[in-house]
Amino acid sequence: MAEIELKSVLKSFQGLEVIHGIDLTIPDGSFTVLVGPSGCGKSTLLRMMAGLEELSGGEVRIDGDRCDHLLPSARGMAMVFQSYALYPHMNVEQNLKFGLENQRLARSEIDARVRKAAGILQIEHLLARRPNQLSGGQSQRVAIGRAIVKEPKAFLFDEPLSNLDAELRVKMRGELISLHQRLDATMVYVTHDQVEAMTMADRIVVLNEGTIEQVGSPIELYARPRNIFVARFLGAPA
Ligand code: ADP
Ligand code: MG
Numbered sequence: 001m002a003e004i005e006l007k008s009v010l011k012s013f014q015g016l017e018v019i020h021g022i023d024l025t026i027p028d029g030s031f032t033v034l035v036g037p038s039g040c041g042k043s044t045l046l047r048m049m050a051g052l053e054e055l056s057g058g059e060v061r062i063d064g065d066r067c068d069h070l071l072p073s074a075r076g077m078a079m080v081f082q083s084y085a086l087y088p089h090m091n092v093e094q095n096l097k098f099g100l101e102n103q104r105l106a107r108s109e110i111d112a113r114v115r116k117a118a119g120i121l122q123i124e125h126l127l128a129r130r131p132n133q134l135s136g137g138q139s140q141r142v143a144i145g146r147a148i149v150k151e152p153k154a155f156l157f158d159e160p161l162s163n164l165d166a167e168l169r170v171k172m173r174g175e176l177i178s179l180h181q182r183l184d185a186t187m188v189y190v191t192h193d194q195v196e197a198m199t200m201a202d203r204i205v206v207l208n209e210g211t212i213e214q215v216g217s218p219i220e221l222y223a224r225p226r227n228i229f230v231a232r233f234l235g236a237p238a
Pocket of ligand 2: 042043044
């Protein structure tokens with residue numbers, strides 16, 4: 001598990017500031033959802049935690065230690081993307097193993113982790129398939145499996161369910177909540193979907209135009225939205 005802290009985090013692209021000094025603590029072991037309209041900066045913020053995007057200012061800390069100068073692989077976080085990002089020329093088993101090859105793990109340890117992740121996600125029967133032989137739901141399971149095998153301190157999800165049909169999306173929400181309970185890891189989950197945020201989060205961060213509007217539990221935000229934006233966005237009575 002891990003506590004992630006952002007301090008005065010800024011991000012500009014080509015001189016245009018899109019993240020305006022964010023202070024946020026993501027508690028150890030929480031399921032924290034970052035929610036807000038398209039373009040508000042959710043992915044950029046997540047990518048800065050992961051180390052996939054440089055900060056223009058401020059700090060990122062894990063368990064109190066600065067990590068914004070560390071490579072993504074050294075941060076103990078694993079990211080799951082909306083696009084799955086599987087390697088098309090590798091089968092599922094190879095995709096699951098790929099990120100572990102240079103971690104100096106014993107062959108037996110790698111195999112054990114792959115079997116465990118495949119068991120949790122119920123994809124044992126798919127291990128020999130290539131990504132083009134998988135459904136969207138199966139692909140997303142593999143993408144999540146690729147994060148699980150790393151045994152990260154924190155999982156970072158960027159709209160992982162938005163390419164799935166409505167029925168499967170609802171099913172996978174439940175599975176991700178179970179996964180959180182089972183793995184006891186910190187999870188940061190980005191979505192533009194209010195229902196997803198309200199049903200999955202133990203803590204919600206509402207973002208708008210690169211700033212935080214409000215942080216709280218789903219019930220707190222629904223019952224006591226701080227402003228009209230939060231109330232409207234979450235569909236609560238204003
Ligand atoms: P969200 O994930 O909430 O939809 P993003 O984090 O993708 O939002 O984008 C936030 C803002 O930053 C948007 O205005 C977007 O156009 C801009 N942006 C994101 N990535 C880049 C980039 N690589 N170059 C220029 N602008 C970017
Ligand atoms: Mg995004």
